[in-house]
Amino acid sequence: MAFFALFIFTLVALSSSCSYAIGPQNNKTLLSLASRIGINYGRLGNNLPSPYQSINLVKSIKAGHVKLYDADQETLMLLSQTNLYVTIMVPNNQIISIGAEQAAADNWVNTNVLPHYPQTRIRFVLVGNEILSYNSDQDKQIWANLVPAMRKMVNSLRARGIHNIKVGTPLAMDVLRSSFPPSNGTFREEVAAPVMLPLLKFLNGTNSFFFLDVYPYFPWSTDPVNNHLDFALFESNSTYTDPQTGLVYTNLLDQMLDSVIFAMTKLGYPNVRLAISETGWPNSGDIDETGANIFNAATYNRNLIKKMTANPPLGTPARRGSPIPTFLFSLFNENRKPGSGTERHWGILNPDGTQIYDIDLSGTRPVSSLGSLPKPNNNVPFKGNVWCVAVEGANETELGQALDFACGRSNATCAALAPGRECYAPVSVTWHASYAFSSYWAQFRNQSSQCYFNGLARETTTNPGNEQCKFPSVTL
Secondary structure, X not given: OHHHOOOOOOOOOOOOOOOOOOXXXXXXXXXXXXXXXXXXXXXXXXXXXXXXXXXXXXXXXXOOEEXXXXXXXXXXXXXXXXXXXXXXXXXXXXXXXXXXXXXXXXHXXXXXXXXXXOOOEEEXXXXXXXXXXXXXXXXXXXXXXXXXXXXXXXXXXXXXXXXOOEXXXXXXXXXXXXXXXXXXXXXXXXXXXXXXXXXXXXXXXXXXXXXXXXXXXXXXXXXXXXXXXXXHOOOOOOOEEOXXXXXEEOOHHHHHHHHHHHHHHHOXXXXXXXXXXXXOOOOOOOOOOOOOOHHHHHXXXXXXXXXXXXXXXXXXXXXXXXXXXXXXXXXXXXXXXXXXXXXHOOOOEOOOOOEOXXXXXOOOOOHHHOOOOOOOOOOOOOOOEEEEEEOOOOOHHHXXXXXXXXXXXXXXXXXXXXXXXXXXXXXXXXXXXXXHXXXXXXXXXXXXXXXXXXXXXXXXXXXXXXXXXXXXXXXX
16 A cells, blocks of 8 residues: 555565564563653753653653653652653763763763662663764764663663663664565664664663654655555554565554564564654644644544553564553653754643643543544645744844844845835834745745744745735745
């Protein structure tokens, strides 16, 4: 079927079949971790609650585990007063130094783990975040130091008598060269031997997890007309059978997870356990980001929780019955994240702490008992003109700076704003910025420019121009 032609990656044919039967991992620790749905607590916003308020909100949605993108001392201290499991993260820019010197790992553990453990129930230390998604020369130095850094972190923890904190690293789906059908899962050639082989050896030897950031929204949204939305939301009655293995799939997430399992198997590590470090669905986005709405976000996350908290565990077609520790992304909408509109709309909560939609991360409430949802209105692609204008109430000084930026790249962008030209009046920073934003976006959108301008711009389908001044637009 066309809607499975994923996953943005190149597809290649397998010349031989591979083993896929994986025994269930039913130890008590794994079941305890997997039965507690976690939440990612990101803080890239200028309007978010304090750590104290945020932790209370984490408890209010009945999360069992919280994942930080750092090792914030205040947050870790506050978490010591809860029963939440905790995951902390080593920043990408510290990997090279830790990989090169055991003393750097010791210092990191002494600073970020020992003051809080065991009162704070730290269970995972993740080294870096999606480092294989970046490939500059500097990034490749980080690649080379990833597994050495992970080894040194384990050495440091064990030297201090800590044996129940696992060390891992979260990777995105772009670590794969091919992922469809699932049995075709293969790691990218430039990372397979130098990075993935030693990483898998490390994870296997330490009984840790392959942490995966996995978002069915993205492959679905590449072709929302032909891709089946219900299959991505766990709502489909249709199935897909992998032609190589005969495994039957009822949802897109299982396909994506199993593609990684098959990629690991091809490198000789069929039994490394999976954990989902990020997954979710955007509750809003830009006008061209089809399917990003509250209804789909709630449906995906509610059904995901039901699947991942099932007792006994469901696993995936390639690993029936295997528990999968899972973290939803994310706690809040984060208004300072750059990029397209969806980047700022993955949250379960608004910045004021109110729920964007009713959800229970414990999985104890039936999906049917959760609150009603607004009808989606963007599940098919928008067709028409779109403009980029200044947001209401934007700071005029910041608008002026953004206006200078937009007009500075090309003389043509703001020519119509010159004195005496058709868009000069009315003479206001907001008017001029709106014209400049629309003109810049129309001119450079094909070079990946966004209608964002540090949060000062928004998209609109209402023509902001007038008879005298025609604003440039993007046609979708």
